[in-house]
Amino acid sequence: MKALILKSYGGLDKLAFAELPRPAIKPDEMLVQVHAAGLNPIDYMIPKGMFKPIMPLQLPHVVGSDLAGVVVETGSRVTRFKPGDAVFASIFDLPGGSLAEFAAVPESAAAHKPANLDFIQAASIPMVGLTSWQALQERMQLKRGQKVFIPAGSGGIGTFAIQLAKHCGATVGTTTSSGNVALVRTLGADEVVDYKKYEVEQVLRDYDAILGTLRGDALETSLAILRPGSKIVSLIGPPDAAFARARGMNFVMKIIFSLLSAKIIRRARQRDADYSFLFVRPDGSQLAEIGALLAAERIRPVIDQVFAFEQAKEGLAYLEQGRAKGKVVVLMGASPSKN
Template sequence: MQAFIVERYGKKSALKQADMPTPELRDDEVLVEVHAAGVNLIDSKIRGGEFKLILPYRTPFVLGHDVAGVVARIGPRVRQFKVGDEVYSRPDDLRIGTFAEFVAVKESSLALKPKNLTMEEAASVPLVGLTVWQALVEKAKLKKGQKVFIQAGSGGVGTFAIQLAKQLGATVATTTSTSNVAWVQDLGADVVIDYKKEDFEKILSGYDVVLNSQDGKTLAKSLNVLRPGGKLITISGPADPAFAEEIKAPWFVKQVISLLSMGARRMAKRLGVDFSFLFMQANGSQLKQITSLIESGAIRPVVDKVFAFAATNDALAYVESGRAKGKVVIKVR
């Protein structure tokens, strides 16, 4: 099969198009014929080697974390899916590889594609949808009437998070650039801060939850907008000791993670707020719940650009530029 692979780690190393063996199917896996693949910042970070300590991929390997496609084959223990089903997924860590013609996905990480979405739209959902679900529903337990600050409202995570938070009954504040203010308001944001003109730290206060997706400087400022007892969940780091325990990291990795997050944890403790790191997990049953919201019209995926499979490197470069308004997708088939 044709695939885009990481031959060697490096921030400026282009992915190479290569002929790779079709993935071997384990008993509990489904072989998906890839029709479309979402592109995410984590693809760039993994290619650059930023996650080597916790996700030790051996080169060469196929990149890609989001898939929509058709079931081509099933393992002997698979019961929920059959050949021909239209499905979507965020494959498990260490089993990624959606920038390819086929990918093997665990049955428990797969869901039927929303009927009202194209393959390209469906491929834009799994990673951001699950990230937002696990942050706002699982970790934050966001409730009706609470206030949530979602950074970068026009990005892939932001566009989904605004819509889910509104479904949960929260008041939503976000940041964006001047040209996108009306657009994120249309998604449901109640308070929109133009980061080119205003400082959110001077405007927001008493928030229950912050979803942090930006750098360390923004994280520090975000802790200040929380009420005492509020929660900041970061998806961009630094990782915390609880995450190190969760992944059963070696001792030296635990020490590194603890040191990297020490400043943020100390500041949170001083302010009387909760700080935690989320590294999302593949989850088919949560995807089914997201499917219901999409099919009901409560959430609509936002796709900025669709690139041809041959232009996979261009798609990754566009995501890295930070200019994407919503998600970037590769049309594979």
Template sequence: MKAFIIDHYKSKDGGRIAEMPEPELHDEEVLVKVRAAGVNLLDVKIRDGEFKLILPYRLPLILGNDVAGVIVRAGSRVQGFKVGDEVYARPDKDRIGTFAEFIAVNEADLAIKPLALTMEEAAAVPLVALTAWQALVEIAELKKGQKVFIQAGSGGVGTIAIQLAKHLGAIVATTTSTANIDWVKQLGANIVIDYKKEDFEAKLQNYDVVLNSQDAKTLEKSLRVLKPGGKLISISGPPDPAFAKEIGAGWLVKLVMSILSYRIRKKAKGHGISYSFLFMRASGSQLKEITSLINSGIIRPVMDKVFPFESTKEAMAYVENGRAKGKVVVKVS
């Protein structure tokens, strides 16, 4: 099968399309013919080796963390899905590789594709929607009337997180560029800060939750907009000891993560705030909840561009430059 692979981390060619063997199918997995695959900043970071300490992939590696497609084969223990089902998923972190003609996915990570979405639209959903769900529903336990600050409102995670937070009844603040202010308001943001002209720290106070996706400087500034008892959730790091425990890391990795996050954890504790690092996990059951919200018209994916499979490298470069408005997708077949 054709697949987009990297032979080495930080390789000069940025990845290439090559012939690879079809994935081996385990009893609890289905083989999905990939129609479309979402492109995420995570793919860029994996390509550049930023996660090799916690995600020790074997090279050459097929990239890709979002998929929409059709089941063409099912393992002997699969019960909830059948050949011909149109499905979508964020495969488990140990079984990525959606930039390919086929991928094997555990049925526990799958959901039936939302009826109203095209394959390209469906491929734009899983990783960012699961990130938003796990941050706002699972960790933050966001409630009606609470105030949440979601950074980068026009990005992939931001566009879904704003809609989800609004559905949960929260008061939503976000940052974006001048050109996108009215647009993110239409998604449900109550307060929109032009990051090129305004400092969010000067405008926001006593927030219950911050979803951080930016750099270390922004992370520390975020502490100062939260009220005591507030929750700072970061999807851009640094990873903390709780995450090391979650992935079953060895003592050395635990030590490294403890050191990397020591400063922010200490500062958060001094403000009476909890700090959590979120590296979203695959979950078919949560994706089904999200599907219901999509089918009800409560959440809609926001698409920027669709690239042909042959231009996967260009799609990743487009995501890396940080200008995407919503999600970028590769059409595979």
């Protein structure tokens, strides 16, 4: 099969197409023919070595995390799926990757594809959907009437998280450029800050939660909008000691992450707020609940561009520019649009 692999750390120029054997599946896995693969920022960060201390890879490694496709073979312990089923899944932080003609997918990571979505739309969902779900539902336990700040509302995470927060009954604040204000409002954003004209803390007040999605000082400066008892869930770090413990890291890494996160935790406590770092995990049961919202059209996919498989590196480079409105997806080849 054809696959896009990372040969060595260093950046996107270290990615190359290669012919590999089809993955051998374990008893609890399925072999899925990939029809489309969603791209995420972590897919261009990993080749740079940015996550090497957290998730060292055995190189060469097939890149990519999100997929939608059709089951062609099931392991002996798989009970919820059969050959011919259309599925979508995140295989992030697992041995294989999604930018390949076939992928091994654990049954526990997959869900049936919503019938009203094509493969491109379905492939755009897993990581942003699971990240939003685990941040808003699990960590924040967002409730009706609360206010959540989701910066970069027109990006991949933002376009999904805004919709999920509105489904939870929350008031949503976000940032975007003037050209994307209409988009984020159609997704449900209540308070929109044009970041080119205003600082967040000049406009927003009394928020119950922040979803940290931007690097640099943006997270610290946004703490000023919080009310006492609020929660901060960061997707971009710094990682904290709880994360190190959850991954079974050694004592040294726990100390390092404690030091890295000390400043933001201290600043959060000054606002009587709780800080935590979220590293998304694959979860087929959560993805099935997300799929139900998509099937009911309570949430809709937002697609920016679709690249052919042969242009996957260009797709990653485009995503890295940070201008995508919604998700960037790779189409693996001629495939059915639905089923």
